Amino acid sequence: MHEDQVCVSGKTSSTSTTRTLDEKRSEGTTLGWAFLVSGVATSVGGAYSTYSAAQHNARLVKADALARSAAQQHDLDQ
Known part of the structure; x- marks a missing residue:
């Protein structure tokens, strides 16, 4: 009877050790997965900010070109 208890407790400890390894x-x-998702999110965020900055620069260049052509047209009209 006493040996059975030792065996059972041995099984219990080996099972709990296995469970701990599985949990780890x-x-x-x-x-x-958290690092992977974080990395992908950072990459997407970086790509979006680069795209956004490029769009902003394109708008500035276009506005500058329009302002210059308007100024030239104004100079020609005078």
Whole structure:
């Protein structure tokens, strides 16, 4: 009877050790996914800000060109 209890407690401890390793593996996988998602979000954010800045610069160049042509037209009219 006493030996059975020792065996059961041995099984319990080995099961709990296995469960702990599985939990650690799961935590590592979750952390890996978190870093991956974070990296993708950063890349997308960086690409969007670059695109946004390019669009803004294109608008400035276009506005500058329109202002210059209007100024030239104004000079010609006078």
